[in-house]
Amino acid sequence: MIDVHKAQQIIQAAIPVLGSESVPLLESLGRVLARDIVATEDSPGTDISTKDGFTLHHKSLTGASPQSPVFLKIIGESAAGRPCGAAVKAGEAVRIMAGGMVPDGADTVVGLEIVTEDHGYVVCTSAPRRGGSVRLRGALLKNGETVFRAGMVVGPAEVGVLASLRRAYVPVHRRPLVAIATTGDELADFHEPASPSKTMSSNLYALAAQVLEAGAVPLCIGIVGDELETLQTHLREALHADVIITSGGMSKGRYDLVRESFAALGMDMKLSTLLGKPGKPAIFGKIGASLVFGLPGSPPAAMISFEQFIRPAILRMMGHARVPSRSAADDRQEGTGDGLFSLYQLFKQGRAAMPAENGPSPIPLRMSSP
Ligand SMILES: Nc1nc2c(c(=O)[nH]1)N[C@H]1C(S)=C(S)[C@@H](COP(=O)(O)OP(=O)(O)OC[C@H]3O[C@@H](n4cnc5c(N)ncnc54)[C@H](O)[C@@H]3O)O[C@H]1N2
Ligand code: MOO
Numbered sequence: 001m002i003d004v005h006k007a008q009q010i011i012q013a014a015i016p017v018l019g020s021e022s023v024p025l026l027e028s029l030g031r032v033l034a035r036d037i038v039a040t041e042d043s044p045g046t047d048i049s050t051k052d053g054f055t056l057h058h059k060s061l062t063g064a065s066p067q068s069p070v071f072l073k074i075i076g077e078s079a080a081g082r083p084c085g086a087a088v089k090a091g092e093a094v095r096i097m098a099g100g101m102v103p104d105g106a107d108t109v110v111g112l113e114i115v116t117e118d119h120g121y122v123v124c125t126s127a128p129r130r131g132g133s134v135r136l137r138g139a140l141l142k143n144g145e146t147v148f149r150a151g152m153v154v155g156p157a158e159v160g161v162l163a164s165l166r167r168a169y170v171p172v173h174r175r176p177l178v179a180i181a182t183t184g185d186e187l188a189d190f191h192e193p194a195s196p197s198k199t200m201s202s203n204l205y206a207l208a209a210q211v212l213e214a215g216a217v218p219l220c221i222g223i224v225g226d227e228l229e230t231l232q233t234h235l236r237e238a239l240h241a242d243v244i245i246t247s248g249g250m251s252k253g254r255y256d257l258v259r260e261s262f263a264a265l266g267m268d269m270k271l272s273t274l275l276g277k278p279g280k281p282a283i284f285g286k287i288g289a290s291l292v293f294g295l296p297g298s299p300p301a302a303m304i305s306f307e308q309f310i311r312p313a314i315l316r317m318m319g320h321a322r323v324p325s326r327s328a329a330d331d332r333q334e335g336t337g338d339g340l341f342s343l344y345q346l347f348k349q350g351r352a353a354m355p356a357e358n359g360p361s362p363i364p365l366r367m368s369s370p
Helices: 004-013 156-164 202-213 228-240 258-264 299-317 328-334 340-348
Strands: 020-024 053-056 070-078 092-096 108-111 115-118 121-124 146-148 169-173 177-183 217-224 243-247 268-272 283-287 290-295
Touching (some): 004 283, 202 217, 228 258, 243 299, 290 299, 299 328
Antiparallel strands (some): 115 121, 268 283
16 A cells, blocks of 8 residues: 555656647647747837837937037838838938837937927937837847747746737647546436435536646546446546546445456556545556546545546646645645645535535526525
């Protein structure tokens, strides 16, 4: 028997990083880049003014002072997105807006606040430094420059930069398809009427929600009965998924046939039986390329096993380099009260599974009262 941390190491060592896919820009949020992103053009693509004012050649301002103002003829306008066609010569200036293209012949912008206008001339009484208030072509990004490295997680700022690079599609690591089957003849789903001998298969939904929260794609196989042949048939069909999760049927009871079914499908068992609860009877292995996690049926044990083992595995498959590994045992020792262990306690008291004010519906699919 091994402890949770050793089990986490064994699982991580067996997890492949999935290949890449190209996704529309916004779908890359939270995903991991599968390739370096290289700029294919300069940004900005031309010299741009950062102020509203006048653009001119710096030499035109030589000697400008309050005692000796320099008059420059205004020959045109460069608004953002509407460049001025003319080139600027000595003794001339072009009215420019922030974001406007600096025309040929100009190299400097003087802000509106330090000049005056007089009958078609701009009057300058000081000279800013050469190149002042101009963002040069390629100042933000140069053509050929590596902007982001593979392995980086895409956040909102990266989405903005990718958009400025005109990347409508982004290469990211694939999200795993995770098949979830719950086992047990006592289980029922929404389509079946409530009955004292039946238990709603809440694990199917809780685990699917955990899969979604981890960023993967859940595929709910549903409830599979405690019958060897049925189990094998359904699990065989689930083998096209990257990950298969089962809940229930893991203990040594007479009808606990999950291990047997996996064995018959050729499972390479890498982990069997943990030291301590919750999740003691959990197993992990591989069938072909699919990773297989057999979790215990008890809802807190299933959810906590997911947090301890499957969330880190999913993150790793999606290319995340730093994968935090939590354990209910650590949380209990730390006694923070908001960790995995408290989730377990909450479940044991039945509060998470069924809030008192929102009892079970006797009629399936009836809308709960608000
Ligand atoms: N003789 C022993 N029996 C058991 C031991 C033990 O040490 N000696 N350990 C117990 C522990 S701990 C666990 S955990 C369970 C694991 O058993 P299974 O994985 O076979 O779980 P089930 O028997 O199928 O179900 C347990 C419990 O959870 C409910 N359940 C199951 N599936 C779902 C679902 N999809 N949604 C909601 N609830 C579910 C089920 O009705 C049971 O009440 O073994 C113990 N036995
Ligand atoms: O080991 Mo069971 O999963 O411990 O509650």
